[in-house]
Amino acid sequence: MKIAIIGAGAVGATTAFALAQRDLAGQIVLYDINKKKAEAEALDMMHGSQFLPTNNIVGTDDILATSKSDIIIVTAGATQKVGQTRLDLAQATCNIMKGLLPKLVELSPDSIYIMVANPVDLVTYYSLKITGLTCQKMFGSGTVLDSSRLRTLVADFCKVSVKNVHAYVVGEHGDSEIPLWTSATIAGINLLNWGQIYNREPLTDEIRNEIKKEVINAGYKVIKGKGATNYAIALSCSEIVSAIVHDEKRIMPVSTRLKNYLSISDVCLSVPSILSSKGVDTRVNIPFSSDEEEQLNNSANTLKAAFAKLEL
Numbered sequence: 001m002k003i004a005i006i007g008a009g010a011v012g013a014t015t016a017f018a019l020a021q022r023d024l025a026g027q028i029v030l031y032d033i034n035k036k037k038a039e040a041e042a043l044d045m046m047h048g049s050q051f052l053p054t055n056n057i058v059g060t061d062d063i064l065a066t067s068k069s070d071i072i073i074v075t076a077g078a079t080q081k082v083g084q085t086r087l088d089l090a091q092a093t094c095n096i097m098k099g100l101l102p103k104l105v106e107l108s109p110d111s112i113y114i115m116v117a118n119p120v121d122l123v124t125y126y127s128l129k130i131t132g133l134t135c136q137k138m139f140g141s142g143t144v145l146d147s148s149r150l151r152t153l154v155a156d157f158c159k160v161s162v163k164n165v166h167a168y169v170v171g172e173h174g175d176s177e178i179p180l181w182t183s184a185t186i187a188g189i190n191l192l193n194w195g196q197i198y199n200r201e202p203l204t205d206e207i208r209n210e211i212k213k214e215v216i217n218a219g220y221k222v223i224k225g226k227g228a229t230n231y232a233i234a235l236s237c238s239e240i241v242s243a244i245v246h247d248e249k250r251i252m253p254v255s256t257r258l259k260n261y262l263s264i265s266d267v268c269l270s271v272p273s274i275l276s277s278k279g280v281d282t283r284v285n286i287p288f289s290s291d292e293e294e295q296l297n298n299s300a301n302t303l304k305a306a307f308a309k310l311e312l
Contacts, residue, residue: 001025004066007076008032013041014234023053035061067107077117090122112279113138125268136279140255142270143169145236149215171299182289243275267300
């Protein structure tokens with residue numbers, strides 16, 4: 001398995017490290033236009049190769065090195081600054097994709113492409129349009145990380161292991177995203193009934209709204225504190241890659257171009273989807289309340305309006 005990571009910044013380098021630790025690739029190529037940065041990041045990891053399952057990590061500014069990759073993870077994009085929303089980054093990042101992706105696809109036409117650069121939904125939609133790749137082969141990391149943030153906060157409030165919380169965030173990876181409280185469970189028990197059944201503090205509307213705000217603002221908080229997010233998104237990427245490499249048929253909320261999903265079409269949004277060795281197999285129609293369905297439509301309209309404003 002050959003995996004290429006495009007962009008050797010904080011997200012790209014940490015993703016390479018996460019993949020190497022989990023032995024998900026025989027070769028990892030870390031590509032960046034900054035040759036010294038790419039080479040140094042790879043060299044730093046290779047110095048610890050005695051302790052890594054994967055010990056073939058290459059840093060380069062030669063795009064030919066990505067040729068015939070099985071999976072390509074695109075993290076390169078404009079850097080999000082303090083105070084910027086993900087949508088503010090759209091124009092600059094799409095311009096980068098215009099010059100980058102056709103070359104990558106020419107070198108690796110059969111690869112599965114995982115888009116990570118923000119704003120991931122708009123970037124994924126644009127990337128699909130300019131490459132002609134199928135939604136099965138190209139998709140965004142979406143709200144996989146946001147769902148992890150939600151589960152972490154719920155687990156902390158309910159005082160249970162995060163591994164026993166099952167809940168999804170859907171829609172935009174951004175300010176209009178939606179936690180699906182209706183289908184959320186802890187050990188099979190509906191989350192909204194958890195407090196009542198176990199005589200604990202209930203997840204009231206007020207508490208759920210606070211948790212939602214924390215999930216939405218989590219990335220901004222990290223960026224304000226240290227300049228970039230990298231660890232959690234890298235771990236999210238490694239989970240997505242694992243589902244593909246091991247053909248896990250795992251359900252994850254990745255960002256794909258929808259076609260008549262709850263009457264929503266022609267926009268990239270995150271919804272629970274089955275991931276296998278083929279890429280995105282199927283979108284899963286899980287229960288939505290009428291309010292959640294309305295919010296998903298609003299999220300779709302927000303992204304469509306944002307895309308329409310871009311000069312591409």
